[in-house]
Amino acid sequence: MAWTLPRHIRDVAERGLDRQVRLAVTGLSRAGKTAFLTSLINQLRHAGLDAQLHLIKASREGRLLGAKRELQPDLSLARFPYDEALSSLGETPPRWPTPTRGMSELRLSIRYKSERPSKRLLGETSTLTLDLIDYPGEWLLDLPMLRQSFLDWSQTMNALLTPSRRTHMAEWLEAQSDLSPDQPADEQQLADLSAHYTEGLHRVRNNGGYFIQPGRFLLPGELAGAPVLQFFPLLSCADWSDEALEALPPESLYKTLKARFDHYLKTVITPFYRQHFQRFDRQVVLVDVLTALNSGPEAFDELRTTMEALMQSFSYGRAGLINRLFAPRIDKLAIAATKADHVTPDQHAALVELLTQLMNEPLNDLRFGDIESKAFALASIAATEARRLEEHDAQALSGTTLEGEHVLMFPGEVPSKLPDAAFWARQGFQFTGFRPRPHTEGPLPHLRMDALLDWLLGDKWQ
Amino acid sequence: MTDPKPPRRFEVPTESAKTAPQPIPSLATAQHFPLESVGARVEETPESDTRAERAVDDALSPPRKRRWGLMTLLSASLVIGGIQCGVQVYEAVIQNDPFSGLWAALGVFGAGLLARSGGKELLRLKRLRRHAKVRKRLENTPLDQPLLADTARHMRVSRDDPHWRSYQNAVNAHHDGDDIRTLFSHHLLGPRDRAASQLITRMSSETAAMVAISPITLLDMGLVAWRNMRMIDRLADIYGLELGYASRLRLYRHVLANLAFAGASEIAVDMGSELLGMNLAEKLSSRAAQGLGSGLMTARLGLRAQRLLRPLPFTRQEQPTLGHVRKALWQQLKRTDERRG
Ligand SMILES: Nc1nc2c(ncn2[C@@H]2O[C@H](COP(=O)(O)OP(=O)(O)O)[C@@H](O)[C@H]2O)c(=O)[nH]1
Numbered sequence: 001m002a003w004t005l006p007r008h009i010r011d012v013a014e015r016g017l018d019r020q021v022r023l024a025v026t027g028l029s030r031a032g033k034t035a036f037l038t039s040l041i042n043q044l045r046h047a048g049l050d051a052q053l054h055l056i057k058a059s060r061e062g063r064l065l066g067a068k069r070e071l072q073p074d075l076s077l078a079r080f081p082y083d084e085a086l087s088s089l090g091e092t093p094p095r096w097p098t099p100t101r102g103m104s105e106l107r108l109s110i111r112y113k114s115e116r117p118s119k120r121l122l123g124e125t126s127t128l129t130l131d132l133i134d135y136p137g138e139w140l141l142d143l144p145m146l147r148q149s150f151l152d153w154s155q156t157m158n159a160l161l162t163p164s165r166r167t168h169m170a171e172w173l174e175a176q177s178d179l180s181p182d183q184p185a186d187e188q189q190l191a192d193l194s195a196h197y198t199e200g201l202h203r204v205r206n207n208g209g210y211f212i213q214p215g216r217f218l219l220p221g222e223l224a225g226a227p228v229l230q231f232f233p234l235l236s237c238a239d240w241s242d243e244a245l246e247a248l249p250p251e252s253l254y255k256t257l258k259a260r261f262d263h264y265l266k267t268v269i270t271p272f273y274r275q276h277f278q279r280f281d282r283q284v285v286l287v288d289v290l291t292a293l294n295s296g297p298e299a300f301d302e303l304r305t306t307m308e309a310l311m312q313s314f315s316y317g318r319a320g321l322i323n324r325l326f327a328p329r330i331d332k333l334a335i336a337a338t339k340a341d342h343v344t345p346d347q348h349a350a351l352v353e354l355l356t357q358l359m360n361e362p363l364n365d366l367r368f369g370d371i372e373s374k375a376f377a378l379a380s381i382a383a384t385e386a387r388r389l390e391e392h393d394a395q396a397l398s399g400t401t402l403e404g405e406h407v408l409m410f411p412g413e414v415p416s417k418l419p420d421a422a423f424w425a426r427q428g429f430q431f432t433g434f435r436p437r438p439h440t441e442g443p444l445p446h447l448r449m450d451a452l453l454d455w456l457l458g459d460k461w462q
Numbered sequence: 463m464t465d466p467k468p469p470r471r472f473e474v475p476t477e478s479a480k481t482a483p484q485p486i487p488s489l490a491t492a493q494h495f496p497l498e499s500v501g502a503r504v505e506e507t508p509e510s511d512t513r514a515e516r517a518v519d520d521a522l523s524p525p526r527k528r529r530w531g532l533m534t535l536l537s538a539s540l541v542i543g544g545i546q547c548g549v550q551v552y553e554a555v556i557q558n559d560p561f562s563g564l565w566a567a568l569g570v571f572g573a574g575l576l577a578r579s580g581g582k583e584l585l586r587l588k589r590l591r592r593h594a595k596v597r598k599r600l601e602n603t604p605l606d607q608p609l610l611a612d613t614a615r616h617m618r619v620s621r622d623d624p625h626w627r628s629y630q631n632a633v634n635a636h637h638d639g640d641d642i643r644t645l646f647s648h649h650l651l652g653p654r655d656r657a658a659s660q661l662i663t664r665m666s667s668e669t670a671a672m673v674a675i676s677p678i679t680l681l682d683m684g685l686v687a688w689r690n691m692r693m694i695d696r697l698a699d700i701y702g703l704e705l706g707y708a709s710r711l712r713l714y715r716h717v718l719a720n721l722a723f724a725g726a727s728e729i730a731v732d733m734g735s736e737l738l739g740m741n742l743a744e745k746l747s748s749r750a751a752q753g754l755g756s757g758l759m760t761a762r763l764g765l766r767a768q769r770l771l772r773p774l775p776f777t778r779q780e781q782p783t784l785g786h787v788r789k790a791l792w793q794q795l796k797r798t799d800e801r802r803g
Contacts, residue, residue, distance in 0.1 A: 054632035055641055060648050345636040386635050389472060396472055412469035430469035447636050 021460055022131040022279055024330075027286030028210055028306070029136060029218070032338035032380055034097045036286055037106070037134050038085040039380035039444050040453070041069075044108060044130075046443040055450035058461045063113040065125060070107040073131070080106040080134055089381070089444070093404065094436040102221035103135040103276070112461040128460050133280065135272075138215035140313045141306065142269045145213065147321055150234075150258040151245065157213065157233035164298070168207060169200035176232070181240055181254035190256070194230040208292075208299035210306035216268055228267060231260040273326050282332045282456055283314065289337045289355055293414070294431035297424045304358055304418075311362030314371060333373045334456050335359055340447050341379035342431060343414055344395035345386050348448075350416035351377040357418050374455055379447040383434035402433040515766045518694065520712060522705075522770045523594060536580065544573035579707075586706035592616060593703055596773055605639040610646050613773050617650070617702035625650050647774060655772070655782070658700050662764035663787050665693040667794035670757025674798050686756050693760065694767045701771040754795055761787040 025040075027033050043051050044067040053059040072079060081104070085097030110128045145153060166173060175196050198217045205212055212218055216229060223229050234257055237245065248254050292303040313322050314333055322328055337355045340348055356363065356375045363373055384399035387408065398408045412429040437445065547569035554563030596616050603609065619626050629649035633642055669689050676685065691710065698705050761784060769776065776782075 052634075054634075054645060055637075060632075060645075340636075348636055349638060392472070408472040410467070410470050410472070413467045426468070451641065 019127065020129040020131070021281050021457065022133060023282045023284070023456065024133045024135065024277075024280040025284045025286065026135055026137045026140065027288070027338070028138060028310075029099065029205070030291070031137065031286040031288045033134050033136075033286055034085060034099045036284070036336075036338065036380040037080055037132060038082060038089070038097055039446050039449055040132065041067075041080075041082050041106065041108065042086065042444045043446065043449055043453070044110060047110075051443045052446070053450040053453070055448070056454040057458055058112055058115075058454075059450070061115075063115065064461065065111040065113065067108045067110040067130075070109050070129070072105050072107045074105060077133075078102065078104040080104040080132065082106060089436055089439045092438065093400075094438055096436060100134055101136075101219045103133065105134070106132045108132065110461070115462050126461075128457075130457070133276070135276070136215065136219050137285070137310055138212055138218055139269075139272060140310045141211065141213055141215045143273075143313050143321060144309060146265055146269060146325060150261040151237055151242070153213075153261065154233035154235065154237050158235050158238065160211065164207070165204055165209065168203040168209075169197075172196035172200045172232070176235065179234065179236055179253060181234060181237055181245060181252060182248055183253050184251050185253045185256035190227075190230050194232055197232040198229075208295040208302075210292075210299070210302045211309065214264060214268075216264075223268070228260060228263050231257045231264065273322075273328075277313070278326050278328055280328070280330050282334075283330045284334045284336060284452070284456070285310070286336050286338045287355060287358070288339060289351065289358065290339050290342050290414075290429075290431055293354075293419070293429050297419070297421075300419065307359060308362055311359070315362065331371060332456055333371050334376060334452055335363075335373060336376040336378050336452060339379060340377040341382040341384045341397070341399075342434070343411055344397060346395055347414045348377045350414040353416040354414060354418070357416075376448060376452050376455075378449055378452055380444075380449065381436055382445040382447050383436050399434040399437075402435050404435065407432070515762060518763055518766045519770065522590070522694075522698075522709065522767065537577075540573055540577055540580070544570055544577070547573065583706045583708065586704050587708065589616075589703060590706070590709065593771075593773070597775075600774055605643050605646075607633060607642060610642060613646075614650060617773060619650060619702065625653055643774065647777075647780065651772065651774060654700050655768075655780070658697055658764075658768045659782050659786065661693065661696055661700070662761055662768065662782075663790045665689060666757045666761040666764065666787055667791050669760045670753040670791055670795055671798045672753070673756045674753030674795060686760065690760055690763055693764055697764065697767050698771055701768075701773070703771055753798070754791060757791045757795070758784070758788070761791070 025033055025037055027036075043053060047053060047056075047059060047064045048062075048066040051059070053064070056064065058064045069082075078100075081097075081100065088095045088097050108130045110130055111125050112128065114126050148156065161169065161173075172193065175193055179193075201212050201217055205218060214229075216223065220226075220229055234254060237254065245254055250256075250259075287303075287307060289303075292300045312320070314328075314330065315322065335355065337351050340351060343351060352375050355377065359375070363375075384397040387396050387398050388394075389396050389408075394410055396408050396410045398406075400406050409430075409432070411431065414429070415423055547566045550566035551563055551570065554560070554566060593616070596613055599609065600613065614626055614629075626649075629645060632645045632649060637645070669686055672685060672689075695705055695710070765782060765784065765787075768782070
């Protein structure tokens with residue numbers, strides 16, 4: 001802990017001068033974090049030259065002069081692979097950037113002219129240091145675990161086993177069925193069972209599930225294979241009384257799993273919040289509403305409960321768990337529905353509305369905790385172009401599908417309320433994956449990235 | 463979401479995929495405004511109105527009733543007069559009477575001139591009426607691009623105007639009502655707002671200086687009224703409007719009357735409150751104080767006129783205030799005062 005202290009102090013000093021912001025970007029996997037950050041860095045690097053950032057006030061007024069990359073301060077974090085991402089977009093045919101796994105960081109220094117004459121006197125231009133941090137939203141799902149004991153957690157996981165989850169988890173369910181809490185723990189058996197459990201989680205995730213705990217199991221990063229990630233809920237605990245479980249010897253299966261669970265909380269979850277989360281100033285949460293809408297009612301409902309759990313990390317109200325455990329300081333939070341280029345422009349308002357409805361409860365909590373929040377619909381890298389078809393009196397999208405076919409389509413209407421049974425019965429929405437448009441140089445095409453940036457950082461380059 | 467439109471695919475027009483379906487030129491209708499609409503409307507008149515300000519309102523709003531009777535009378539007599547003169551010219555030619563012929567020709571010419579300015583006046587009145595309509599529409603319907611293109615036309619911004627072109631360059635099909643309001647304000651109204659503010663500051667500080675050095679009170683009343691008129695005229699020009707004689711006459715009468723009769727006391731009241739905002743440690747001579755009063759008056763009128771002439775209402779952040787003008791005024795006056803010793 002001691003080595004973080006100077007860093008904290010420096011943070012405070014630089015923040016006092018208002019010259020440094022740590023902007024964190026998160027979202028469940030496949031929500032579009034990598035694409036978002038690639039586009040964000042790209043737009044800012046083209047600011048002041050040819051970027052299309054008309055909705056940023058400073059850019060409109062010609063005060064945004066440009067941005068360049070700096071050496072990142074935290075040498076133990078991976079660097080965000082911007083160059084790799086950009087070059088994969090430049091291939092023929094263009095390819096979406098490879099998703100990042102785990103946490104990565106990139107520092108930009110942005111030059112701008114201040115609006116205030118007093119500041120302008122001090123120097124011709126000012127510089128804002130922007131630290132961009134990308135981390136998986138799954139990690140935030142672990143927060144509720146901090147409040148639970150291993151026993152509680154096992155019961156919660158048991159309750160979560162819906163019939164469809166049971167089929168994905170069948171192998172693990174089968175293998176753990178004859179386990180008893182009092183049997184002695186066998187290292188190899190634990191490793192095998194954990195592998196089954198992790199595979200099951202992957203299958204759940206790949207089949208439209210969103211709520212995955214423990215979050216680090218899917219994206220273990222440098223922890224892959226370490227015993228701290230080798231545990232799983234012990235379903236047979238349910239038949240035992242608390243006292244009997246407590247009385248078990250330390251080598252018993254129950255006690256071993258419990259020790260690993262506690263270790264996970266202490267060495268994986270808590271440090272993330274302490275060393276990283278606590279230091280974020282602004283946050284973007286990306287939500288892929290359209291894919292969920294496409295997958296059907298079950299996925300959509302799960303997305304909703306998952307987002308609710310995820311947002312607990314931002315609920316700073318007095319009763320919020322996060323506030324009791326840590327001292328977070330995020331003051332602005334943007335929630336963005338990504339991939340808005342999959343729907344025609346006339347549907348964007350409905351998409352924002354749907355997102356707001358989806359996040360209704362968490363958003364109320366935020367307001368309670370004095371965090372400013374706003375919902376957006378955006379496309380980090382617009383893969384389609386909107387067209388107007390006069391003969392049909394309709395808007396349509398023109399783009400190239402992932403398979404390489406050029407299509408002109410109307411993907412259906414986005415409901416502006418949480419979809420009801422009637423909507424699902426008609427299944428009025430058709431989501432097609434698009435290939436990014438060929439890109440050589442110049443800024444990447446985007447939708448409303450500028451609106452988000454202006455809201456999120458506009459006060460910093462006043 | 464009673465009946466969502468189903469997804470559908472369209473034929474990709476071969477070859478000319480780029481040409482056949484047009485890129486969307488404009489936004490579709492009805493836009494939802496996002497959670498916190500940024501552009502809060504400015505409430506009408508934060509300060510209490512002075513009578514002169516009400517005069518500006520009056521002159522810049524189109525006449526409520528059309529005087530059909532008066533108009534018929536005037537135009538009919540013009541036509542008859544014109545015809546009569548024409549007939550006289552004809553007769554003079556036949557009777558070989560050069561003088562009466564020339565007089566009559568002059569009469570025809572005069573009637574033509576009158577008819578022309580009458581026509582112009584009607585046109586200006588019509589534009590004023592349209593201005594009111596445009597403002598109302600902008601306030602009551604969600605903004606979209608055709609509406610703003612219409613507004614720009616009304617403001618006499620040509621298609622080649624650099625401001626219009628930079629606006630066109632910035633807007634995009636996915637921008638919602640608030641976005642295009644921002645962009646329109648920035649690209650088209652921004653430069654005009656700045657010109658208007660400069661004009662108001664300049665005119666009011668000049669007026670203040672003139673009053674401060676002029677020796678006769680009555681003279682400067684007239685002077686102030688005349689300068690105020692000129693200022694409002696030029697403000698109208700900045701926003702692409704032209705005041706007709708009727709508006710001008712009404713304005714002139716009101717401003718003059720207000721300045722002459724109610725003006726003195728109002729200026730005193732005004733000055734009292736405005737002076738509080740300034741550095742009272744420095745004293746002004748009484749002439750300079752009078753100058754300051756008239757300067758502030760001019761500035762208030764100017765700001766009021768600007769607010770009425772601008773097609774889109776100001777948002778709270780954009781709204782220019784008396785504070786900006788005050789500083790310039792104060793400096794100007796101190797300079798003149800020092801020069802007079
Ligand atoms: N059309 C479109 N697709 C996107 C966009 N952003 C992301 N995607 C798609 O979503 C996939 C996952 O995005 P990625 O950034 O890798 O997600 P991550 O796992 O959160 O980093 C990409 O491979 C794209 O197919 C976007 O702005 N437009």
